[in-house]
Amino acid sequence: MNQFRNIICLLFLAVLIINPAIAQDNRTFETRIADLLVQMPVDDAEHRDRLMEEMLTLEKEGMTDICDRITPPGDGDDTRARFAVGSLSKYLSQSDHESDQQLWEGVLLDALEKAQNKDVKAFFIRNLEFAGTDKSLERLAVYIDNADLVAPVIKTILLIDKKVAAEIFSEKLPDASEDVAGMLIKGLGNSGDKAYVPQIVEYAEDANGEGQLVAWEALSKLPHPDAEKYLMKAARSDDYNGPAAIALLDYAKVVAEEYPSEALSIAEKVQKKTGDLQVSIQAMLVQSALLIEPARTAFLVNQMESSNTEYRGAIIQEAIRVKSPASQWVDYLKESDYPGKQAEVLYLLGKLGDNEVKSAIPQYLNSNNSDVRNEAAMTYALLAKGQAVEPLLDYLESQSGVADQKAGLEALLVAASRDELSLMTQRFSSLPAEAQVAVLKCFAARGDARAFDTVYKAADSEEGQVRHEALKTLKEVSEEQNLRALLKLFNRITKKEVINSVGEAIVAAVESAPDKVAAVQLVYQAASSDDESEKYLSVFSGIGGRESVDAVWQDYSKNSSQTSLEALINWNDHYATTVLHHVITGDFPLSHKSKVFYGYVNMVDDANLPDDQKLLLLRKVMAEAQDDDQKAAVLEAAGDLDTFLAFVFARKFLDEENLADYAANAMANIAMPAPGKDTGLSGDLIEEGLREAKEKITGQDAQYLKIDIDNYLKEMPEGTGYVSLFNGKDLSGWQGFVANPIKKAQLSESELENLQEKANEEMHETWSVQDGKIVFNGKGANLCTVEEYGDFEMIVDWRITKDGDSGIYLRGTPQVQVWDTSRVEVGAQVGSGGLYNNQKHESDPLVVADNPVGDWNTFRIKMVGEKVTVYLNGQLVVDNVVMENYWDRSMPIFPEGPVELQAHGTNLAFRDIYVKEIDSSAHNLTEEEQEKGFVALFNGSDLSGWQGNKTDYLVEKGQIVVKPQGGGHGNLFTEEEYDNFIYRFEFKLTPGANNGLGIRAPLVGDAAYVGMELQILDNTAPVYANLKPYQYHGSVYGVIPAKRGYLKPVGEWNSQEVIVDGTHVKVILNDQVILDGDIEKASENGTLDGKDHPGLDRMSGHIGFLGHGSVVYFRNIRIKKL
Incomplete structure (x- = not known):
């Protein structure tokens, strides 16, 4: 039995852990109301219904309290209370809660009587529409004489009981004012009670104007x-x-x-x-x-004799609405000789969709009236579908007018499916030019390659409207199998318009080819055999790709033709950037260079490339800019990127007078989050740069951008961010290579000092700084950072020469590989970025992402623990892979070590080297705090070290954000337990927010009682107007009250320190002591809330944030054990 009882207890304990809401609710009555209201309004129906069930537990006292919070418009924000009242009224009207509904009805009636303001009274009256019963009628009736309330009262009384309502209205009518009388008459009409017709008639006899209209409307509802x-x-x-x-x-x-x-x-x-x-x-x-078929249709047909077009239009719409039988309308159509009516009936037949009557339509395709013909064309298409195609072709053949051709085309588009295509192609040659144009438009809309032969022949015909339309259509029906025919035609033509159209068709055919390389080869062969091969340039431009670029580049290199230049500038992908750069730097006309420069920048801006790669291309061309306008174009394009190095690049131009505004705007765009994104760039360098940029911004909207910058800086997550490892001038912060970490650790202090001195001397023989770059001359040892790093993110640009080989050592261990991918003999074809020395774990990169030898590349490297992630030129090449310890494979990678630039016998260069340390134990700690022994409890990235509700507690922008789903009240606790400590954190409240800081708490139960809870609360919110002193922010809940008045306005960050030492608790809010007391002494004669607090006897436990369904933000959480 004892074992069974133990199992039951364990199961119950597990339930409490999973769903803390089941635990006893020890909140005060006022807090329960406030916590309920603060979650409103809510959109989710399930969440709303849970809140209504919770509201019912408040019983009459709580419901009355909420009703008392309804205020006149303009006297305060009662949105939450109004939502609660309205939602409960509707909820109870739709559920089986008879006793609760009766209670709520009484609360509403009492609130109605208590209210002094007409708008507030009207609000409660409207809620009685859902909650009222016969018990409400008498108490509502007293408000009928009030002109301001009569409308909602009458509506509510009618909804409760129409028969009794009519009695009340009748009784009130004789003594009512004119305005109220009209409302009562309307109410009598809506009651449906015929007994009051004489009274309404009597009223109508004496009324005039609006009163008479109201009486007529009321009488119209009463069959008497x-x-x-x-x-x-x-x-x-x-x-x-x-x-x-x-x-x-x-x-x-x-x-x-x-x-x-x-x-x-x-x-x-x-x-x-x-x-x-x-x-x-x-x-x-x-x-x-009132009529039934067939009498109804006979009546409607008869009414068509009217000469009024609007009236007949109403008849047609009614016939459509009632789905009138089409056969009777066909009979009328045959009898009618008036074109207007014929067109109307043809339209009707099309809408009715009865294909049984389709045979009656074709004769009207030959009508003398164009409106009739046009309607007949569409109606026949709708009814006969594919069977209509041939008659419609006849129609197009016989009718050449613009309206007929338009109607015929629209009808063909409705009727013709793939099955009728062959008929259309067979008939095409026999059709007149106007009809052929319409059919060609149909071919274009369908985009069916089976029409290619017909379209091709028309495109190769004599000049005229048919050829013009066929050329436009050709690209829509061209596929790979048509490529040879298109090339044959292309070789024969010389007219520019035709060249462009056929060229577009060739591009479409190549794009559809499964083997695009083979298709492109066909185009190359055709171009090489054409005496006027220059016309192929636009085709190559449309096809795009690296191979096509070479062909166009060769043409331009020979004669600098404008045609090939335009083709390169308008290339449909980024592969032309290389040759455009050749034009900019080569011996070509100056007029070409300027045009190509802007074309290059636009091409990069539009390219489907990672931002890292785009920046490299923009920096490459910036070096060739000839004037400030060209530089400004590059800066504007860089402003569209979202990388740290783009910000650094733009910042370099802040001091150039004519470029400062462009650079500043680019920096702001790069750093601040784009629309739809939550996070931007952060860190000391970003903050410093934005403050500089702000002073350089000019122009009409400068003030708005400056405000945006100020706001962003206020919200920017704290943290050092990236720091520079290379100042661009010398090798400060770097030193020569001595030995691998294992051997180095075995050296004595003096040995290390001597060897390091020697290594530093040798370093300057092989490593140097040239034009802002660290350059290696091909001989010597690695270059190492003086500082050692544990977990970090790193950015570095690198460039190698032919047959180059290098790498980045992490924590003194090889390596993130760098090499010339053409060195197939050593396996370099796999690309750079891999963890070259791995044997057990993956060593090769996921993709080849290298730029050509001689061009710059960008690494973004992240190392956390023993795992490494690498991006090369914006592409993921290593995805969280364990880096093995090359120096001793029996042990894991070292916890710390230098970053090293590998020397491997070839010339290479590095620039823009930045590192951002990831230190969970010291996240956002000041130097003073680190010295005193504080550690971070929150790393700014994830909820490592925490347990509990990780669904509603999220990490965003370096902050813990509580976003309760469905009003969740879950808690987030530390994994570790603490006894005596100093706890520091920052928090930001939303309106009416309620949370708590649990201390010395177990994981199960209400932490305010089984542990201790320090209130975290927007006690300025109206919903918390009736709190007890021990419930305000900072109080030890139910035990020791805190001082009030030191919270910052809602939406601003507050800093708080909590010192817990034995039974002594001290709370410092925004540098003000708001609580300083002893829990043992404070509870000697019982607690302030009169409840049992067993947690006061606990001397250790978890620390946690205690959710009460509100959105709250936390950051910079740190602790020191005492």
Whole structure:
């Protein structure tokens, strides 16, 4: 039995861990209300329903409290309370909560009586629409005499009980004011109670204007002889042309259910007597609704005799709505000789979609009236589908007018499927030119390659509109199998317009080829055999690719032709950048160079390349810029990139007078998050650069951008970020290579000092700084950082020469590989970036991402623990792979070590070397804090070291953000337990936010009682207006109250320090001591909240953030054990 009991206890404990909400709720009544309201409004229906169930647990007192929070418009923000009241009213009306609904009804009625403001009263009246019963009627009726409330009161009373409502309205009517009387009359009409018709008639007799209209509307809803008699009289007095006639027709609709013949008689009479179009249309619609087929269609057909186009249009729409049988309309179509009516009926038949009547349509394709022909074309297409194609071709052949050709094309597009294509191609040659143009447009819209032969022949025909349209269509129907024919045609033509069109078709054919290389080869062969091969240049430009570039480049190199230049500038991918750079740097016309420069920049800007690679291409061309305009173009393109090095690059131009504004704008665009992104760049260098950029920004919108920069700087995550390892001038921070880490560790201090001195002397013989780059001359040893690094991210640009071989040592260990990929004999074809010396784990890069030898490359390297990730020129080449210890494979990689630039016998260069340390134990710690023994509890990247609710607690922008889903109340605790400590953190509240800092807490139960909770609360929010002193921010919940008034405004960051030492607790908020007390003494005579707090006796436990369904932000969390 004991074993069974233990199992049950363990299971219950597990449930509590999984769902802490099941644990006892020890919050005060006021806090429960506030925590509920702070989660509103909410969009998620499931979350809302849970909140309503929670609201029901507050019972009458809590519900009344929430109702008391409703305020007049403009007197405060009661959005949360209004949402709560409205949601509960609707929730209870849709659920089986009879006792709860009765309770809520009483609360609403009491709140209604208590409210002094008319808008607040109206709010509660509207909620009684859902929650009210007969018990509410008497208490609601007293407000009927109030002109401001009569409308919602009448509506609510009607929704509760129409019969009783009518009695109330009737009783109130004699003594009502004019405005209220009108509302009561309307209410009597909506009650549906015929007994009050005489009273309404009596009112109508004495009323005029608006009152009379209201009475007519009310009578129209009540089927009673007196109502009919009075409405008939009123309509007759206006010759059945006004509102009374409309009311009479509405009355006919009401009586139709019980007395259809009487209703039909009324509608017929009104239509016969009226001279008003709208009344006539309404009468027609009433009759249509009352008749059944086939009588209804017979009636509608008969009404088509009207000469009024608008009236006939209403008939057509009604016939469509009721899906009138098409056969009767066909009979009418055959009998009618009026073109306007024929067109209308043809339109109707198309909409009805009855293909059984399709045979009646073709004859109208030959009508003398174009409107009839045009409607017939589309209707036949809709009904006959593919069978309509041949008659439509006949139609196009016989009718040459613009409207007919347009109608015929639109009809063909509806009718013709792939099955009818052969018929269209067979008939094509026999069609007149206008019809051929329409069919060609149909071919283009379908994009079916089976039409190629027909289109090709037309494109190769004599000049004219058909050839012009065929040339436009050719690219839409061309595929790989058509390439030889297209090239044959291309070789014969000379006219520019034709060259462009056929060239586009060739490009389309190549693009469709499964083997694009083979297709391109065919184009090369054709070009080489054409005496006018220059015309192929635009084709190569459209095809794009590296191979095609060579052909066009050879042509340009020979004669510097404008045509080949334009082809290169308009290349459809980035492969032309290399040859465009040759033009810029080579011996070519100056007029070409300028045009090519801007073309190069635009090509890079538009290219589908990683930002790292784009920056390398832009830096390459910036070196060739001839004036400030060209430099500005490069800076603008760099401003579209999202990399740290792009920011560094742009910053170099801040001091150039004519470029400072361009550079500053580029830096702002690079650093700050783009629309749709959450994070931008951060760190000391970014902050420093943005402050410099801000002072250089000019122009019309400068003030707005400066404000954006200021706001971004305020929100920028703290942290050093990237620091430079190379100052661009000398080798400060670097030293010569002595030995591998294992041997180096075995040296005595004096031995190391002597060897290091010698290595530094040798370093300057082989490594030097030239033009802002670290250069290796091909002889000597590695270059090492003086500093050693553990976990870090690194950025470095590198460039090798022919047969080059180098690498980056991490923590003094080889290596992230760098080599000339042409060295197949040593396996270099796999590309650079791999972990070359790995044997057990992957050593080769995922892809080859190297730039050509002699061009710069960018590494982004991340090392955390023993795992390495490498990006080369923006492409992932190593994905979180373990780096093995080359020096001793029996042991893991060293925890720390220098970064080394490998010397391997060839010339090479490095530039822009930056490193960002990742130190979880010292994340955002000041030097003073590190000296005092503080450690970081949050690394700014993930929730390592924490446990619990990792669903609602997220890491964003270096912060822990609580985003509760569905009002979750889960907690996030440290994995480690603490007894005495100093705990520092920063937090930012949202309006009405509620959280808590749990200390010495177990993982199960309400931490405020089984441990201790220090309140984290926006106690300035109206929802927390009635808190107890021990509930305000910083208080030891229920035990020791904190001082108030030291929280920063909502949305700003607060800093807090908590010192816990034995039974002594001290809280410092924004440099102000708000609590300093002893929990043992404070609870000697019982706690302030009168509840048991067993957690006060705990001397150790977890620290955690205690969620109460609110959004809160935390950062810079650190602790020191005492």
